[in-house]
Amino acid sequence: MKKQYLADRVATLKPSGIRKFFDIVATMQDVISLGIGEPDFTTPEPIVRAGIRSLQAGETHYTSNAGLMELREQICAHLQSLHGVSFEPQGGILATVGVSEALYLAMTAILNPGDEVVIPTPCFVSYQAEVILAGGVPVELPTYFEDGFQVRADKLEEAITARTKAILIGFPNNPTGAVATRQSLLEVARIAEQHDLLVVSDELYDQLVYGVKHVCFPTLPGMYDRTILLGGFSKNYAMTGWRIGFAAGPVDLIRGLTRIHQYTIMSAPTTAQVAAIEALIVAAGRLGRAPAATMVSEQEARGVRVTRVSDELFGRLSGREGPSGLAAIVRGSPAGLADLPAGPGSVFVALHEIGNPGNLGTIIRTANAAGMSGVVLLGRATDPYGPAAVKASMGALFSTPVAQAGVEEFFGWAAGHQIAVVTTSATATERFWAASYPRPLALLLGAEGEGLPEAVLGRGDLQVSIPMTGTAESLNLAVAAGLLIYEVQRQAGALA
């Protein structure tokens, strides 16, 4: 008879039932699988692009074992603003290959052979297996429909023995959907304290709650020092395939997890880490980290709404039929953002991916004639049609200042100065920033046949929708829209 090469704990490990179910469902047509926690949309485009950009920029190497410092800092900022809990980016956060790896690390790091872990069930399929693989013993604690699938303190007490090392909870719960009440978690906390137990809290679904509030376990009194918090990106940001998550907790515990991670994984996928940073920035709507709240309430106080620019108005404002005989005034070289005349009533046109310097000349001239405050070229200084190219091809012909800036930098700056912005929607990143822009005046001009994204239409108190016809014309339209915005604002008495 063949020798049993596999270790007993592996040979006896039951295959995951839900996987079997998933495989069956995958062969059937017109059946929606509710078997696996998989968001039914793909990762949002700005996140995908961040990943692609990082690859193209040559970020194809290992990161530090714990993950990129920027990611760890963003995770800390995110947990602080979402749950009011504070972790150390240096030592208190570990970027992992999903919560799956974090679970494995947590169990391996804390369990000695035979240690018991109490697991409220039904639960995510891996919980028991991870305990077994780490040499521990899973102790199931059933929860019931009648109790709203909450953990009952009396049952938890009964499940605890002298060998109990930890309680592994997962709320919001997969598969029951239960969100633990504060009261039931306080009971878990009380018992954990009383029996000196660790709590591993899988909060992967923390943002997917509807009408109830998720309580982050380490925020409960006395729990910070005895909790390993697991979180991630798979569900909240539809990033299951990227394989990125994290463990957070007291430095001494997370250092233990990091030691195993260092020898088994090395570092979480670099591309996924970069994409995760973008996801957190997207989620927080951080506009170059400019404070937005007061501006948002100010915009709510207005209430101007324009949905369409008439052809006549466009013609008048765009300068298609004039102004002619424009005086050209020499005004030096392209400025930095800080050199632009930013103040109440400023209107800028922000342009991305200029087709050729001639188009840019057209729009600068129109902006100039219309008395706009400036033109901002979005993108890198190395863009072939950036300010340097414009200057070289046309000379410094216009009095309207031209600046060059990155998209995020520009939106952050504009938000900080409460500035009206008109931008064409050349890229998803730009759309994203415009959609998150706190002013009512962020405007996206869709390419031909393309509507404005719902996210943009659904917010702000002034939107202008203009069909695009061609590059040079589009640029003029952008100026026209900027002027229209300015005019509407002025008439509404919104500007001093």
Ligand SMILES: Cc1ncc(COP(=O)(O)O)c(C=O)c1O
């Ligand atoms: C409760 C729970 N925890 C963890 C995981 C694993 O997630 P990840 O993709 O972050 O490894 C899942 C996946 O379905 C889950 O439902």
